[in-house]
Amino acid sequence: MESTSTQLPSFLILVIGTTGMLALATGIVTFIYLYQRKLIKRKLAYQEIENLLRHSELKSAYALLEGQDMERQRIAEEIHDNLGSILVTLSMYAHTLHKTDVPEEKAQLADKIGEIARQAHEEARRISHKLDSGALRHFGLESAIKDLINAVNNSGAITVEANIDIDRELPTEAGLNVYRIIQELINNTLKHAKASRINIDISPISNEYISFIYEDNGTGFSLEDGQKKGMGLRNLAARAEKLNAHLTFGEEAKSGFSVALEIPLK
Amino acid sequence: MVKKLDNILRLCSIFSPLVPLLIVVLRRKKLARYQAVIVIFVTVSFLTDLFSTYIMRGGNYYLLHGYGLLESAILIYFYYLVLKESKKVTAIVGAAFLAFYVVNSLTWEYRVFNTYGSTMECLLMIGFAMALFFQFYKEEEDIFIDQSPLFWMNIGILVYFSGAFFSFILSREILSGPMTWMLHNLCNVLKNLLFAIALWKVHPRNSPAS
Numbered sequence: 001m002e003s004t005s006t007q008l009p010s011f012l013i014l015v016i017g018t019t020g021m022l023a024l025a026t027g028i029v030t031f032i033y034l035y036q037r038k039l040i041k042r043k044l045a046y047q048e049i050e051n052l053l054r055h056s057e058l059k060s061a062y063a064l065l066e067g068q069d070m071e072r073q074r075i076a077e078e079i080h081d082n083l084g085s086i087l088v089t090l091s092m093y094a095h096t097l098h099k100t101d102v103p104e105e106k107a108q109l110a111d112k113i114g115e116i117a118r119q120a121h122e123e124a125r126r127i128s129h130k131l132d133s134g135a136l137r138h139f140g141l142e143s144a145i146k147d148l149i150n151a152v153n154n155s156g157a158i159t160v161e162a163n164i165d166i167d168r169e170l171p172t173e174a175g176l177n178v179y180r181i182i183q184e185l186i187n188n189t190l191k192h193a194k195a196s197r198i199n200i201d202i203s204p205i206s207n208e209y210i211s212f213i214y215e216d217n218g219t220g221f222s223l224e225d226g227q228k229k230g231m232g233l234r235n236l237a238a239r240a241e242k243l244n245a246h247l248t249f250g251e252e253a254k255s256g257f258s259v260a261l262e263i264p265l266k
Numbered sequence: 267m268v269k270k271l272d273n274i275l276r277l278c279s280i281f282s283p284l285v286p287l288l289i290v291v292l293r294r295k296k297l298a299r300y301q302a303v304i305v306i307f308v309t310v311s312f313l314t315d316l317f318s319t320y321i322m323r324g325g326n327y328y329l330l331h332g333y334g335l336l337e338s339a340i341l342i343y344f345y346y347l348v349l350k351e352s353k354k355v356t357a358i359v360g361a362a363f364l365a366f367y368v369v370n371s372l373t374w375e376y377r378v379f380n381t382y383g384s385t386m387e388c389l390l391m392i393g394f395a396m397a398l399f400f401q402f403y404k405e406e407e408d409i410f411i412d413q414s415p416l417f418w419m420n421i422g423i424l425v426y427f428s429g430a431f432f433s434f435i436l437s438r439e440i441l442s443g444p445m446t447w448m449l450h451n452l453c454n455v456l457k458n459l460l461f462a463i464a465l466w467k468v469h470p471r472n473s474p475a476s
Binding site for chain 1: 396399402403410411412417421424425428429430431432433435436439440449453
């Protein structure tokens with residue numbers, strides 16, 4: 001009788017214990033499986049966004065080419081209409097100078113030729129300055145960034161809030177570096193941060209700098225981890241260096257990831 | 267009725283290794299080293315069960331202790347192969363456990379059922395299985411994890427040792443009382459079926475780590 005009563009709790013312990021352990025094992029396996037499923041969904045969404053980004057980049061490149069064509073056409077017109085007509089006048093005076101024998105007239109014509117030559121020189125300088133100005137070079141950067149942000153927002157995977165105010169002229173290479181930095185940062189956020197929101201702020205500070213701030217509300221990371229995982233931080237630093245920009249990462253203790261760039265305009 | 271169910275489960279447990287072994291023979295896929303280790307484990311388990319049931323009729327404690335040692339060594343080697351980051355720890359813990367097992371079998375549990383040895387083995391294997399799951403979780407390498415043979419092998423080991431844990435703790439009660447090894451046998455069948463799934467998933471492209 002006593003033996004049966006001691007065996008019953010043992011039997012119960014055996015059944016309950018085994019069931020509990022099996023339930024625990026099932027729980028662990030289910031967790032890992034569901035986690036991996038979530039991972040698949042995330043990777044597929046990421047792939048879709050990457051396609052969108054590529055598409056948007058292509059669109060921006062077309063916009064840039066179109067802009068460059070328009071600008072070239074405008075400059076060609078200016079050379080033809082202004083500099084061209086001045087040179088024709090100059091040639092006309094030179095021809096007249098060659099024909100006249102009166103010394104006074106010759107002196108007058110020589111003065112006029114000198115004046116027109118100065119005008120031609122001024123005009124050439126003006127056009128040359130226009131060619132060198134950023135108006136041509138930075139054409140499309142703001143719209144390219146906006147296209148990129150729209151593409152990411154349209155994917156529905158993440159919300160990007162942006163304040164873009166580029167009223168200064170940026171050389172083509174600098175503009176391209178800014179664009180690539182944004183692309184790299186968005187890629188990193190989508191790949192690693194598990195974030196739901198990104199904030200981008202690009203605005204001028206006096207006449208000397210453009211301030212660039214990028215933040216996400218993801219898991220954040222330590223610089224050490226970032227370097228180990230090669231999360232494109234090296235690329236980011238290299239691009240910042242090309243821009244002569246000062247790069248600052250947000251505090252590691254704070255949630256999310258943030259980076260700030262001060263891009264000099266000169 | 268319980269006796270009949272017990273017998274059925276015992277037979278299923280003894281012959282369940284045939285399912286994964288048949289899959290290996292029929293599919294003729296080239297196995298990675300860690301997969302071959304599992305096939306060796308299944309074969310050793312099958313032969314030991316056959317030997318103790320039909321030749322030695324009930325077996326003896328030398329065979330039981332010897333099998334336990336071999337089983338542990340094979341599975342420790344398996345985890346040594348597949349755990350990437352903590353190979354040194356795996357080797358040290360595994361060697362320490364094997365030393366304990368031998369000393370235990372020769373002293374405290376000499377010629378009795380190896381309750382301590384088996385229970386410790388369960389804990390060790392559950393620990394290794396969890397470490398491997400943590401590796402899956404951390405690495406995020408296999409996107410379609412249910413296609414990975416290693417995933418199914420690890421589930422097999424985790425299910426078997428988790429389910430058998432209480433049977434081994436209460437092994438002396440089971441041996442002296444009316445309780446049976448039913449739950450242990452059930453877990454063994456599950457383990458072999460999960461190994462069968464794992465070996466079915468073997469693909470020529472599967473690298474040793476996948």
